[in-house]
Amino acid sequence: MNKLLLAALLTGALASSAYAADYTIMAPASPGGGWDQTARTMQDALQTEGISGNVQVTNVPGAGGTIGLAQFANQFNGNPDALIVGGYVMVGAVLTNQSPVSLADVTPIARLTGESDVIVVPANSELRTVADMVAMLKADPGSVSWAGGSAGGVDHIAAGLIAKAVGVDPTMINYIAYSGGGEALAAVLGGQVTVGISGAGEFAAQIEAGDLRALAVTGDEPVGDIPTLKASGVDVVVENWRMVAAAPGITAEQKAAINADIEKMVQSDTWTTALATKGWVNTYLAGDAFDAQLAKDIESTSAILKDIGLVQ
CATH class of the missing domain: 3.40.190.150 (Bordetella uptake gene, domain 1)
Structure with missing residues (x-):
């Protein structure tokens, strides 16, 4: 050369x-x-x-x-x-x-x-739909424990807005904040909480594997076959x-x-x-x-x- x-x-x-x-x-x-x-x-x-x-x-x-x-x-x-x-x-x-x-x-x-949030429950949960979750929330707000990201973040805001939309005092929600999606995921899979709420991508593998059941997403559009909150009767959109x-x-x-x-x-x-x-x-x-x-x-x-x- x-x-x-x-x-x-x-x-x-x-x-x-x-x-x-x-x-x-x-x-x-x-x-x-x-x-x-x-x-x-x-x-x-x-x-x-x-x-x-x-x-x-x-x-x-x-x-x-x-x-x-x-x-x-x-x-x-x-x-x-x-x-x-x-x-x-x-x-x-x-x-x-x-x-x-x-x-x-x-x-x-x-x-x-x-990214839209997704609301999930363990596969063996009695909650099968958003309506089931709302009924439980209305009966006793504290009985529904939410595992999500840090206090004041999008997951916490979504949970509060859901409560408000269905006539429940949002200050009464039982929200448990985790510093990362991995910790929240472990809490849901371990049955330590009622529902999990986090970014759709963070729960995707467990939903696909059948370990978690997705109830709804919080965005404007469904994600695959997971319906939106609005389509499930709760007038909330958060992304x-x-x-x-x-x-x-x-x-x-x-x-x-x-x-x-x-x-x-x-x-x-x-x-x-x-x-x-x-x-x-x-x-x-x-x-x-x-x-x-x-x-x-x-x-x-x-x-x-x-x-x-x-x-x-």
């Missing part, structure tokens, strides 16, 4: 590796849940597509993501290689936990995915969404580079295939449009949490 051509190729390879960021993505929850799955799906897509040479995922669970959020904001200030996943759950947790650190203390990059943010204190140029990498990721075959497999909807939104939508979501979530008694 011509020496000049070889030198050019080597220079190009070195330049490519020099400009490929080595990201660390924090999932502020235990392994197995939606944020962990999102972070690891990002890891796979970024590496498989050659967008990043090396991506590491760390888990910092607790308090609806606010423990991880605080650690991320404090430890990674100005670091353009650090990312954190979050979403609707974190918005609610910041409010309910009165967290001193909020999404205003990081650099939002993009909304990535949307989760997940996002990625960067560290505070980065430059405009660094933010633009991260945005470019995330845009490549969401347009890649690896990402698209993963979304289809997991039942996630592509709700990609970035830039000023995402900033504006995030502000609206924070305002509306605050109103909902006050309405169901979780925030004063």
Whole structure:
């Protein structure tokens, strides 16, 4: 091979590796849940597509993501290689936990995915329909124990809205918060709770295997043969969404580079295939449009949490 051509190729390879960021993505929850799955799906897509040479995922669970959020904001200030996943759950947790650190203390990059919640019961449960669950809830709100994600998150909000929609005081619901989807799943499978409520993808394998029975999904559209709450007679529509943010204190140029990498990721075959497999909807939104939508979501979530008694 011509020496000049070889030198050019080597220079190009070195330049490519020099400009490929080595990201660390924090999932502020235990392994197995939606944020962990999102972070690891990002890891796979970024590496498989050659967008990043090396991506590491760390888990910092607790308090609806606010423990991880605080650690991320404090430890990674100005670091353009650090990312954190979050979403609707974190918005609610910041409010309910009165967290001193909020999404205003990081650099939002993009909304990535949307997902309906699904309400499930163990396969041997006497509850076979949403109507059965509603009857039990009306008879004794505390007798229906709900296993879901962190307090104030989308799962908790959905449970509260369901109670309110059927005429039950939402402050009376028996909601048991878990820091990750894996823990909530174990509680449902072990018969420790009446129902489970979490992202449809987190329970999908157990529903398919017949270990869990799905009663309804909380979104606008059915998921497979699982009906919506509205179709089951409960006028509630709630959908989760997940996002990625960067560290505070980065430059405009660094933010633009991260945005470019995330845009490549969401347009890649690896990402698209993963979304289809997991039942996630592509709700990609970035830039000023995402900033504006995030502000609206924070305002509306605050109103909902006050309405169901979780925030004063």
